[in-house]
Amino acid sequence: MPGLTVAPTPFPKDLPTHPLMVIDFALIQAGDIHEQNRLWEAATSLGFWYLKHHTAIDEVNDMFDMGAETLALPLSEKMKFEQGDEGDSFGYKAKGKVATDKFGTLDTVEFFNVAQDDALAWPRAVHRTYPSTANARMEDTIIPFTRKSMNVNDTLLAIFERRLGLPEGTFAELHLTSVPSGSEARCIKTPPNQDKAGIGAHTDFGTLSIVHNRLGGLQVLPPGTETWLYIKPLPGHAICNVGDTLAIFSGGILRSNVHRVMPPPGEQSRFERYSIAFFTRPNNDVVLRALSEKSQMIADAVARAPEGQFETNSTAGEWVQRRIRNLRLKSRAGWLASLGTEHGGVGTPSPPTSSPIIPSGELAPHSPVEASA
Ligand SMILES: O=C(O)CCC(=O)C(=O)O
Numbered sequence: 071m072p073g074l075t076v077a078p079t080p081f082p083k084d085l086p087t088h089p090l091m092v093i094d095f096a097l098i099q100a101g102d103i104h105e106q107n108r109l110w111e112a113a114t115s116l117g118f119w120y121l122k123h124h125t126a127i128d129e130v131n132d133m134f135d136m137g138a139e140t141l142a143l144p145l146s147e148k149m150k151f152e153q154g155d156e157g158d159s160f161g162y163k164a165k166g167k168v169a170t171d172k173f174g175t176l177d178t179v180e181f182f183n184v185a186q187d188d189a190l191a192w193p194r195a196v197h198r199t200y201p202s203t204a205n206a207r208m209e210d211t212i213i214p215f216t217r218k219s220m221n222v223n224d225t226l227l228a229i230f231e232r233r234l235g236l237p238e239g240t241f242a243e244l245h246l247t248s249v250p251s252g253s254e255a256r257c258i259k260t261p262p263n264q265d266k267a268g269i270g271a272h273t274d275f276g277t278l279s280i281v282h283n284r285l286g287g288l289q290v291l292p293p294g295t296e297t298w299l300y301i302k303p304l305p306g307h308a309i310c311n312v313g314d315t316l317a318i319f320s321g322g323i324l325r326s327n328v329h330r331v332m333p334p335p336g337e338q339s340r341f342e343r344y345s346i347a348f349f350t351r352p353n354n355d356v357v358l359r360a361l362s363e364k365s366q367m368i369a370d371a372v373a374r375a376p377e378g379q380f381e382t383n384s385t386a387g388e389w390v391q392r393r394i395r396n397l398r399l400k401s402r403a404g405w406l407a408s409l410g411t412e413h414g415g416v417g418t419p420s421p422p423t424s425s426p427i428i429p430s431g432e433l434a435p436h437s438p439v440e441a442s443a
């Protein structure tokens with residue numbers, strides 16, 4: 071099942087879904103201006119889009135297999151690689167380690183995360199070591215998947231850079247491979263027959279995310295609405311989204327939108343759900359703030375926003391670590407203590423009317439919003 075390129079049973083026909091824009095990566099690579107305009111539109115409106123012709127189909131299928139093999143290891147073996155409560159992202163995250171809502175409902179998903187830095191430096195460990203199933207597939211699966219995913223995100227970032235009026239190479243300098251970062255590949259496993267969220271409502275922590283789904287479950291809350299909509303998995307299409315750090319760099323011009331993972335709909339709920347993701351995050355030492363000095367467009371956007379909205383006083387390393395640590399049940403002194411206070415509304419220029427502004431994926435008071443990625 072994990073390696074299948076199609077779902078074992080189709081996504082229900084009658085279910086409302088979000089009609090995400092479909093961006094053609096081949097046209098983007100060919101420098102097609104019309105397609106670049108469409109990408110810009112998608113990234114500045116919803117912040118989510120499908121990506122077809124993304125070149126990593128084989129590697130994605132292999133990653134589903136690698137993830138399934140790894141997450142099928144005995145719990146005692148997986149726990150040797152657990153990410154712990156200090157805010158580390160890499161390694162294994164067991165079920166029930168984080169809450170998915172303000173009532174403390176435990177999550178049901180397992181993650182297995184491999185650092186981009188470890189994949190690129192293999193067999194040297196930059197951050198940590200991994201289970202044998204991952205080591206065995208490092209060279210033929212994880213490294214090629216990582217490189218192709220990096221290429222996709224670097225290509226998209228170069229377009230955003232130009233459109234934002236930033237000097238060429240600005241984003242590359244913030245995402246150097248010679249400096250440690252939180253970038254990672256992830257496999258997610260959700261058990262069958264669930265009736266509650268697998269991953270609570272959140273925005274992604276980093277710059278750009280790419281997700282590959284076989285079964286439904288991923289939902290997005292379109293800006294200004296109160297209705298969660300499924301994003302239907304389309305064979306061969308990745309789902310891409312803007313994360314918080316890119317929203318911050320761009321002064322909110324690029325949108326980091328709230329999403330969550332619910333049990334797969336209809337008949338699909340009977341199956342284990344796997345998804346594969348890749349997260350590009352800035353170098354750990356990058357201070358997260360809008361790049362106003364480098365772009366008039368960003369400076370203008372910041373001038374229109376509430377004072378200090380895009381000043382985090384935090385490096386990317388601290389940012390990711392703190393947010394992961396706040397999610398871990400063991401290291402939180404209750405739900406309210408995990409609320410972000412530093413920075414309201416990043417990436418949410420027009421928040422849904424029902425929810426308060428969501429502080430960059432951290433918890434908003436009275437809102438069932440949790441950060442997870
Ligand atoms: O599994 C999915 O479809 C999405 C996962 C996700 O949103 C995340 O890991 O941040």
Ligand SMILES: [Fe+2]
Nearest residue numbers: 273274329443
């Ligand atoms: Fe996410």
